[in-house]
Amino acid sequence: MKIWNATIHTMTDRGVIENGYVCIEDGKITAVESGRPAELAPEDIDAAGSLLLPGFIDAHTHLGIIENGIAFEGDDCNEATDPFTPHLRVIDGVNPLDRCFQEAREAGVTTVMTSPGSANTCGGAMAILKTAGRMVDRMCIGTGMKFALGENPKSVYNDRDETPITRMATAAIIREGLAKAQRYQQELDFAESDPDEHMPDYDAKSEALLPLLERDVKAHFHCHRADDICTAIRIAKEFNLDYVIVHGTEGYEIADILAEEEAPVIVGPTLCDRCKPEMQNLNLQNPKILQENGVQIALCTDHPVIPIQYLPTTAALAVKGGMSRENALRAITAGAAEILGVADRVGSIAAGMDADLQLYHGDPLDLLCDPWLVLIDGNAVVKR
Template identity: 50%
Template sequence: MVIVNGKIFTMAGDPIECGFIRTKGTKIAEVGDMKDYIPVKDEEVLEAAGAGIYPGFIDAHCHIGMWEDSLGFEGDDGNEDTDPSTPQLRAIDAINPIERSFKEALEGGVTTVVVAPGSANPIAGRICALKTKGCCIDDMVIKENLAMKFALGENPKLTYHTKGQAPTTRMATAALIREQLAKTRRYMEDKESAAEDEDLDEPEFDFKCEALIPLLKREIKAHIHAHRADDICTAMRICKEFEIDYVLIHCTDGHALAPRLAEAHASAVVGPLINSRTKPELAGQTIDNSAVLSKNGVKTAICTDHPELPIQYLPLSAGIAVRGGLPYDEALKAITIYPAQICGIDNRVGSIEQGKDADMVFFFGDPLSVYAKPKLVIINGEIK
């Protein structure tokens, strides 16, 4: 298929005012200006005159399919709150891909989602990235072990306070995380020593430590739920101690720490932006957060935290960030190329470039406005 005469917002450079996109199977085969277009015999041609063409939108932090729409406990599979340390859990095993929110995501132009366990546990489990079209999760996955979810602040405290067990303070939450990371580091060292010396036995298999080894080897990142400024600083402190790469999730008070975050080369996923200050650690919430972070050089993506905010309102959230002072081009990047880069999946998604997945969204008008609706969505080279 070849798409012709559209304005292409590649997110890899300046827009192409009148261009073409050629796809082959699930991939983008060619992108260029119409003056360089050469027709191919028997090729399906899709006319896009007057449309703006954008990369499929990416939600860098959500729980789609883990808390199912219109259900209570029966559809709640995001928090295993019987143990505060559960790194061995995998989000991929909890997602229902035929839950109707996936259809709504796709209709809203969201073609890629990063799905994490909830924030009840200080260490919650593995995060995955997947496409929003399909009926079997194994066919939708982009990256099964994308990151490890951690949580600081009120959520772990509240969860375990009601059970009368630790952690019930921020001190205990941080200590529990440190303990598990230190144990994993020793476990990893013992495994490596045994591999080098046949006279040494390997340590007894530990499922939790095995799950955290990729993190300590810096093969994956920590995604850390942290709203308040002190929690953000604790996250950075722990990651520095254990030499871990990390992304700050929510980062509600990031605006108060923006120069410090920039100096540390931190990345942030901000959101949800359309909600009330429903708990104490949201007291500093402001819609100019992403603008302040961006101005200070902090790479920032925008998320819905679905189901906190329905996922189809991701582009509207980017529009709210523009209202808060984020430059329009940066807002587009915050739901396309920036989340792809932050999450390490920009080799496949986030921009319209040769070799990347053929995920595209067509709009007539402003995609970040309250009334915007995609005219057409293409995912994996197929029209939705």
């Protein structure tokens, strides 16, 4: 299949191809060229000058694990009975038939990072999902490990009169868990190298953290305040973690430090009120200031905090705060894919990438404009 007569925003070094076409085969992009194809088939799509973009990526959500319009029965986000739960997997709680997956697709959001909540110092394994499918295992293209600092763990466990009720204890619990996992790995190595050594007893929590310690998985640290962001950096450096700052509400206060530390930030939510003390300094200029200082950024809705269909509106707010339109679009496409570690599959339009694409007659950042065609893995999931 080909999509032709399109203005292609590749989100690569090729920039914008004013009159071009994309070839798709077996769910992959096989060619991206300028001009008109030499041959056309009945299934090929005339874009009629529409804007062709990669599918949008929401870099931090709770999509499917907090179902829309359902209270306790549909909320599987926080196992607030143990402050350190790396052995939990978000895929075991996601309902891919939640109506919000359809709303994501209708807004051109084709990939999301969905996550356990931030009640615990470590909430569990996250999942990078395509937004089309009926079985989460077949939608998943990556993972991450969720940690939380600051107000959320403090509030949850203070109400229960259990640890952690301070930022010190929150950090200490994370350190203890990571140190135990390091020791567990050493015991496994000793047992494999020496037949006289006994294998350690299976430890589900430590086992879940081993890919993190090997840097095969990224640590995602929920933190809003500048001091919490610095704690996340401190812990990540102590254990040599590949890490991401999630929310980063006060990131602009330490933008130069974040740049020096090469700490990527997933900014959001921004289309909201200052709903808790650590968000009192929410500022629409945050994405612009971070980027101007050389910090790699993505944007997110934190769905359902902000409904996922407003991810493009979040990008529009970043433009209102001073970002360029192209940079704002990049923050929900290629930039998000790079931070999540899936830029080899999604986020840009190039040969070899998944055919996650969308077509617009108008401005993709206009609240009144929706894509008229959305493809995921080359299959039309929205066609207006």
